[in-house]
Amino acid sequence: MSKVKSTSFSVLKTVRDLARGLSNDLIRIRRHLHRHPELSDQEFETTKYLSEELAGIGLTPRPAQDHRGVWADLGEGSYRVVLRGDIDALPIATEVQAEYRSQVAGVMHACGHDAHAAMTFGAAAILHRLEQFGKLPQSISVRAVFQPAEETSNGAPHMIHSGVLDGVASAMALHVDPTRPLGTVGVRSGVFTAGCDAFHITFSGRAGHGARPHLTDDVVAAAAAWINQVYTRVPRSHDALDPVVVNVGAIHGGSAPNVIPNSVDIAGTVRATSLQGRQAAMETIAKINQSLRVVHGCQIETKYEQHTPPMHNDKWLSERMRVxxxxxxxESNVHPISEPSMGAEDFAFFAQQVPAAMIRLGIKGSRVGHEMLHTPKFDIDEAALAIGSAVLALSVIEIAESLSTEPRNQTCSV
Structure with missing residues (x-):
């Protein structure tokens, strides 16, 4: 990896000291959010709470449309960088036993968005103090963004429509990673996460008695054949080095064991690391639908209801975050990520508009932080909060120092 000019020792030490000093506040904020999670598109109280915290350190909160999501600006430079944290929770009943466990039945922060919000706040607080000390580079301005609805992929478009990327040159974010030890990060340029399309397929036709399937269109058999063929054909209809994954997550149909119903619904996802892979999967699914219509005589209606593009990490920004x-x-605690994740990330919508980069932050401590994302026992080692805040803040400083030696476009209009 290329070597670049390192941040001055005094700024590095100041960032470290400020992050340590903020640790208790970061834990307090994260625990408040963890106790009071809100699902996607319902983050009104979370937005209000974070707005109050931003105002409390002297920043001016700007709520997004519908008061879901908020951002705050600092610095006066022409190169504006977004630091983005997401804020929504998941419909999962918590099994965390800590005193800060979720107080909302059936809802919890099982993907670390409470931590992302706290660390984005922490980075903004560090950079605001640097600005007050006269140590924030004059070339830089920062927009701390707290985004709703990442889990449904509605949040990034919502914030973009609200104007959060106006005048922005680049964007950075991090995501907690329970597979990585505390004090380590994972970095990667290029494709970082797969794109994802949610689909809903309805099989409809003649219903009838289970004893006489020949008088029906047997939509249950058609749906079963569809799953088997999609699972077999899609991965064998596209380059295996450009991965595509189809998953069926829900099947609904019928109400009695001796009745062949008139409809069956299937819902699932198509994930691909390239637009070519996505298109190939959809074309294969269309061919399977066509053949099953002929074989079973039923109708098959396909709807793609939610799209998240692949997330591409900008090489230059990824290097800034790595440094x-x-x-x-x-350096020994910064690890390359060899392959993209097949999980989706709606930060990809930001990356379609401006150069963007995301890193993985280790949260696995000796006693907590081992549980996987999207599980009822998910938790983090809270020492990661100060680390993540400092990494984000220092990445902004690194951008400024690199701009002084390798100038890039200072603003971006969207």
């Missing part, structure tokens, strides 16, 4: 993490944590 910053290496200075803070030591």
């Amino acid at each position: 910053a993490a290496g200075e803070l944590l030591g």
Whole structure:
């Protein structure tokens, strides 16, 4: 990896000291959010709470449309960088036993968005103090963004429509990673996460008695054949080096064991790391639908209801984050990510508009932080909050220092 000019020792030490000093506040904010989770598109109280915290450190909160999501600006430079944290929770009943466990039945922060919000706040607080100390580079301005509805992929478009990327040159974010030890990060340029399309398919036709399937269109058999063929054909109809994954997550049909129903519904996802892979999967699904209509005589209606594009990490920005993490944590604790994740990330919508980069932050401590994302026992080692805040803040400083030696476009209009 290329070597670049390192951040001055005084700024590095100041960032470290400020992050440590903020640790208790970051834990307080994260625990408040963890106790009071809100589902996607319902983050009104979370937005209000974070707005109050931003105002409390002297920043001016700007709520997004519908008062779901908020951002705040600092610095006066022409190169404006977004630091984005997501804020929505998941419909999962918590099994966390800590005193800060979710107080909302059936809802919890099982993907670390409470931590992302706290660390984005922490980075903004660090950079605001640097600005007050006269140590924030004059070339830089920062927009701390707290985004709703990441889990449904509605949040990033909502914030973009609200104007959050106006005048922005680039965007950065991080995501907690329970597979990585505390004090480490994972970095990657290029494709970072797969794109995802949610689908809903309805099989409809003649119903009838289970004893006489020949008088029906047997939509249950058609749906079963569809699943088997999609699982077999899609991965064998496209280059295996450009991965595509189809998953069926829900099947609904029928109400009695001796009745062949008139409809069956299937819902699931198509994930691909390229638009070519996505298109190939959809074309294969269309061919399977056509053949099953002939064989079973039923109608098959396909709807793609939600799209998230692949997330591409900008090479230059990824390097800035890598260098910053290496200075803070030591080069040996910054690990390359060899392959993209097949999980989706709606930060990809930001990356379609401006250069963007995301890193993985280790949260696995000796006693907590081992549980996987989207599970009822998910939790983090809260020492990661100060680390993540410092990495984000130092990445902004690294951008400024690199701009002084390799100038790039200072603003971006969207």
